[in-house]
Amino acid sequence: MAAHREEPEIQKSYWIEHSADLIVEAMKLDSKAADLNKEKRPEVLALLPPFDVATKAKKLGKDDPRRIVHSFKVGLTITLVSLFYYCEPLYDGFGVSAMWAVLTVVVVFDFSVGATLGRGVNRGFATLLAGTLGVGAHRIASFSGEICEPILLGLFVFILAAVVTFIRFFPRMKARYDYGLLIFILTFCLISVSGYRDDEVLEMAHRRLSTILIGGASAVIVCVCICPVWAGDDLHNLVASNLEKLGTFLEGFGSEYFKKQSNGESKDDKTLLQGYKSVLNSKSTEESWANFAKWEPRHGKFKYRHPWEKYLRIGSLTRQCACRIDALNTYLNSDIKVHTFTFT
Numbered sequence: 001m002a003a004h005r006e007e008p009e010i011q012k013s014y015w016i017e018h019s020a021d022l023i024v025e026a027m028k029l030d031s032k033a034a035d036l037n038k039e040k041r042p043e044v045l046a047l048l049p050p051f052d053v054a055t056k057a058k059k060l061g062k063d064d065p066r067r068i069v070h071s072f073k074v075g076l077t078i079t080l081v082s083l084f085y086y087c088e089p090l091y092d093g094f095g096v097s098a099m100w101a102v103l104t105v106v107v108v109f110d111f112s113v114g115a116t117l118g119r120g121v122n123r124g125f126a127t128l129l130a131g132t133l134g135v136g137a138h139r140i141a142s143f144s145g146e147i148c149e150p151i152l153l154g155l156f157v158f159i160l161a162a163v164v165t166f167i168r169f170f171p172r173m174k175a176r177y178d179y180g181l182l183i184f185i186l187t188f189c190l191i192s193v194s195g196y197r198d199d200e201v202l203e204m205a206h207r208r209l210s211t212i213l214i215g216g217a218s219a220v221i222v223c224v225c226i227c228p229v230w231a232g233d234d235l236h237n238l239v240a241s242n243l244e245k246l247g248t249f250l251e252g253f254g255s256e257y258f259k260k261q262s263n264g265e266s267k268d269d270k271t272l273l274q275g276y277k278s279v280l281n282s283k284s285t286e287e288s289w290a291n292f293a294k295w296e297p298r299h300g301k302f303k304y305r306h307p308w309e310k311y312l313r314i315g316s317l318t319r320q321c322a323c324r325i326d327a328l329n330t331y332l333n334s335d336i337k338v339h340t341f342t343f344t
Helices: 002-018 024-031 033-047 053-063 066-086 088-108 113-142 148-167 171-194 201-225 231-257 272-281 283-293 308-333
Strands: none
Touching: 053 066, 066 088, 066 201, 088 113, 088 201, 113 148, 113 171, 113 201, 113 231, 113 283, 148 171, 171 201, 171 283, 231 272, 231 283, 231 308, 272 308, 283 308
């Protein structure tokens, strides 16, 4: 490695030393730079680390084909709501506010139905409530005169932003309504502040609210109707898979520890015994999917008010068991073994 790092410096110093007084022979050598480039380029490219985008993309889609379907669904939804901007009759009705429909789809459309519904409901209610309060704040401030109006608007923005930001610290609010609270702050500030320079604040709020609702509804409809991905199913399968991994370890631990199976052959493959390690890092995924599953409607074997909290309880107990299994797994890598004795 040191030789490779010093080589460019040696070449640079050599060039500086021998390029002071160029002669015709040296210039002829420089004229062959294109030929040298063709000869040395494969050698240089061979030193670069391999990066095959096609192979990685194929593996990513093969691991979970739903990712490919989700990508097409997002592209389809954005194309549909873009018609509000491309079609002249629709653009005349909504104007530049039609772009809010596209932005809504981008930020609302998620991988699972529960996540999309949660974001859509949060954005819809937050936009409606914040828009109403923003119009009301602008109306109240307009009665105070030109001097006091900006002061009152600034006071309203400060109070609402501070209170809502403090509410975000409550764990229950942050888990389910954090996105809605952020949209509430953003919408209230946009309506109240921009309304100070725009007299048609009510019309502006109506257009933005309409396009946001259209974008959110489009995202939810496409997500639910076209190859839906249910977070509840993923959570159920994850918890069941974690339990199965623990069971696999416990089944194979004895034979691996004593270096034999029931048929007397040695067992060298330990890959199945290492599956429990993924259980230790599954807490955040389980909590996210449980939160998304609460937003989902009735589907399959999961009814309304399904006890998703019990999945979290089972997951917590599973991780506790995995911690003890991790300690038990250290005996497989230990040199101290328990010897078996045969009594006659």
